Amino acid sequence: MMHSGLGYNQMSNFMAAMEVPAPHHSAVKQWERKVGSHVRSIAEESCKSAIQEEKAIMWSETSEEDNALSSSTTDHLYAKAPVEDSQKHVEGEFKYDMGWQKRGSGRAYDSRSGVGTMIGNRSGKICAYGVRIKDCKFCSVHKGKENIPDHVCCRNWTGSSKAMEADVAGELVKKVENENINVSVLIMDDDCTTLARVRQELTHDIEKWSDQNHTVKHLGNSLYNLQKKHKVLSAKVIKHLQKCFNYALAQNKGKPDDFKGALKQIVPHVFGDHQSCGTWCGYQKDPQNYRHNGLLYGRPLTGEGLRADLNSVFDLFIQNAERIAPGGSTKDVESFNNMIASKAPKRIHYSASESILNRVACAVAQKNEGATYVNKVNNEIGISPGNVMESHAKKLDMLREKRRSVENTVAFKKRKLQRKLSQKNETAVKEVREGVTYCSGVALSHPSEETEIPSPQLLPDSTLLSNEQVWDRNTVFCDIETTSLHSDTDIVQIAAVCGLNKFNQYITPTKAFTPFASAITELTSYGNTLFYQGKPVQSVSLKNGLQNFLSWLKPIQPCILVGHNFHKFDLPRIIRAFHISGLTDEFQESVTGCVDTYPMFKKMFPDLEKYSQEHLVSVFSHEKYNAHNALGDVESLQNLCATVGVGKKEMVEFSCTLESSVKKWVYTDKCHKNEQTLATLSEHDVLSKGMIHKIAFSGLTLGHLKLAVQRSGYDGLSQLLSEKSLGKPRVTNRKNIIEKLFVFLKDF
Known part of the structure; x- marks a missing residue:
């Protein structure tokens, strides 16, 4: 259940559909606690093994004695290392990031739990992890009572959710360093002050490498902020500047000084100043015919104000070139966070009990050991692993390795980029030909023509023939x-x-056949001619x-x-x-x-x-x-x-x-048209698609909702949506939904 990411309700629904009675919730919880302790133990052991594996690789890279064994497996290296040497301190790089069990809105981050993970840069395995939990269901139930009964309280954090990341980082760095490894480099994003906290815990200096993907996104966000001031900074220009940044990093990876120089060349280059450009610049090869393919009309940018603002943006990255130049990546940690989300879905609250600890441990064990960790758990609790599970686990691990080997090839990455570029170009061409047919808030730009709000509409009943x-x-x-x-x-x-x-009678179509329909009917069309079984037929x-x-x-x-x-x-x-x-x-x-x-x-x-x-x-x-x-x-x-x-x-x-x-x-046709006017509510995350469907099929449009707000404010909107129809609210009487909708509508 924990391995597959199911909760008790999901398991019960599945078993009921299979006509199998589900066990009682308390019995399931007891087994979860029993199995969970073994899972956590296996996860901790896998982390210890990962640390030794990471240490073995680092030791082999620094030991002159083992240079001849560089092509051997990690286990071989570690086995051949002298015991006294293997206990020596080595220095290494580790990737670190935090994942939360509730999505942040961009304005508020209030997740009740978070998981910090430290992954070895060489082995790609989890060397340490930590969980912070702000909630305990048992404590919440007995809150306000004089005496809270004894229980295993999973709450271990009282600070804010944002502060979890730095606290866990300090704990994990000390845990790794206790294994005779000096954490010399942390690879992470620039979203928090984790490094300052880590330095407080260590007696030696530590370096930070910035995550490349987060850095490029940060550059894009900075440029999009300038877009409000400089309209010439279109999405195409911003993508071009990001591409220049990526090229500069790829060509000067691990060379901070050269990377600084390349960054300093970007702004002059896009403004047509090629004096400091290197051999990579096409202008140096053909000054007469050179065009900026990534810029509007192929012409360089202009404007001293724009140039000054772009320089100020790139100066920030130039100042931090030492962190960016190594080209660090935390994709492994991001991937692991997705694995956690598969075990503990963010839509379900597991953060008030030890369930979150067990599910995170499942993800850790699977990351380090593969899907075969389930067999180890079964052995620990005295259950036969079973041939089906063993075969399935091996198959999953094999597919994972195969997928990883394919996705890391240059050919695969090129195909992926080409496919994205092709789709983007096709969309751009269609939008140019079609003009503005759809955009966010387009319905709000036209005044409402409705003057009367209709009564609740219901689907007409079918009438039998007599x-x-x-x-x-x-x-x-x-x-x-x-x-x-x-x-x-x-x-x-x-x-x-x-x-x-x-x-x-055959009829000339105005739309293309889908492959499925054409295969079933044996009908095709070319121009204004309809074909049946490959032969033209007369159509009107x-x-x-x-x-x-x-x-x-x-x-x-x-x-x-x-x-x-x-x-x-x-x-x-x-x-x-x-x-x-x-x-x-x-x-x-x-x-x-x-x-x-x-x-x-x-x-x-x-x-x-x-x-x-x-x-x-x-x-x-x-x-x-x-x-x-x-x-x-x-x-x-x-x-x-x-x-x-x-x-x-x-x-x-x-x-x-x-x-x-x-x-x-x-x-039905009218309701679908109503739904189109309400699409902007979904685009702005005001209402779910299901709620929009209910509004549309009750006979309301966006204009009707605006009219209700204009006439009577919040009360008018609330009365309209909660109006009784066949004993039920027309749409909803939930205050949180009505308030959110009112806040959105009152400004338009």
Whole structure:
């Protein structure tokens, strides 16, 4: 459970779905405590082994005696090292970072727990880790009581969440140094004052290497802050400056002085001053034809104010070149933080008990030992590891090593960069051609046209056809083929049959076929030509095709349409087609209602394996037919109903009037349009998509919400959203949601 990242509720839901009763919560907790102690022990042992492994590698690099063994494995090196030498102090670099169990908003960081991790720069394994917990569920429950019962309290931190990182770093550095290793370098980001705290704990000097990715992001943020003052600093220009920074670091890695010089050349270079540029500069090779590919119009930047501001930004990085030049990386720690999140998901609060300690230990053991650590835990608690788990763990470890070897290749990284660049360029071209079709807050830039807020809207009910309507109407079996499964797809074929009377019409699509739809229907299109099985067929426009269908129905109207899976797929798309063609009224004059044979056959024959039309025909008619061709489908469905004895009596229960179906489609279509006006609330993280869906399907738009705020402020918005509809709030009566929405709307 801890290994897979499940909590008690998730485990119970899974077991219930499998028809297996779940154990009691207290029993699970007892086993978690029992297993957790062994997991933590294995995690600590793996850290000690990782320290010795890291130390062995460092010892081999500094020992002249072991130079000949540099190609051997780490274990071999450590085994061959003399005991007295292996106990000597060695110096090494370690990566450090902190991860929290609650996402920070950028303004507030109030996670109840955090995990600091120190990873060896050479072995890539966790040498030490520490957990800080601000909460204890048992203490919280008994808060205010005179006597708190004895218990194992997991709370070990009373300071702020931000201060955890520096405190854990000091603890871990001392733990590593107790193993005769001098931590000479810490590789970490620049987001906290950890180094100052570490220096207080040590008697020797310690150097800091900045994480390359965090440094480049910091540069980008600084440049985007300048964008408000200098509009010429577009995203393209900022990306170019970041690329120049990365090139300077890659070409001068481990050379602080050369790196400083390269950074000093960047600003003059983008301003067209190439006197100090090195051989990397294209201007030096071809001054006449050189263009700045990363700058607007290929021209250098201009403006003394902009140049001064850019110099001030890059000066900060020049002053810290000694930290940046080594090109340190904390990707290993970031990856481990993601591993912790898989064991203890941030959406679930595990930070009030020892559960967080156990789950972090699982992640540590898996990072150091691989997935096979589970077998060790099972051995510790006296359970047979099992062949399935052992095989699965080995497979996971093998895949991890394979993935790691591929992702570290130059070819893979080049493909990844090329793919990202290609996608970016395609998007940029489309946006240039399309213009401004969508941007954050675009709906807010247009004044609301609504003057009346509608009452709560509900999904219209389906109305069954009466017995008289079914008996008095002709039965028409109908089917369509489309370019995709989407709700706004194009109809490319419509067919119907009533006794011996048949109708078949191909329609020229305006949208491309999806590969799946084309493979199923054997229909393709090229230009204005429609092909069936590779041969061109005569097709007409959508409106002409529907008019031909109405003309065919006229002699047999009024009628009812019958189809397989008709209510969910065919009917909404047919209604949409008649709507956009302006023929809805004519359609309703010809057709009274519809019948879906899919649920009808499910009720009539509940023991069948499946209920696709192909399967039903093979079972009852013992024949094959031209499936997924509309004409073949309707002919076989008519024969199938006759074979199994489906009459109009059976159809009544699975029918609906066309009028009610049109109302449902109109309601759904309108609600989707309402949802589009509310999209900005999701973009600004004001409301969840689920809450926006509820607002839209209650009949409200963004304009309605703004109008309520304008009229009566917070009370008006609260009354509108909590208005009772069928005994429930129209949207919600939760104050925190309404307050957050009000704060956003009142400024617009």
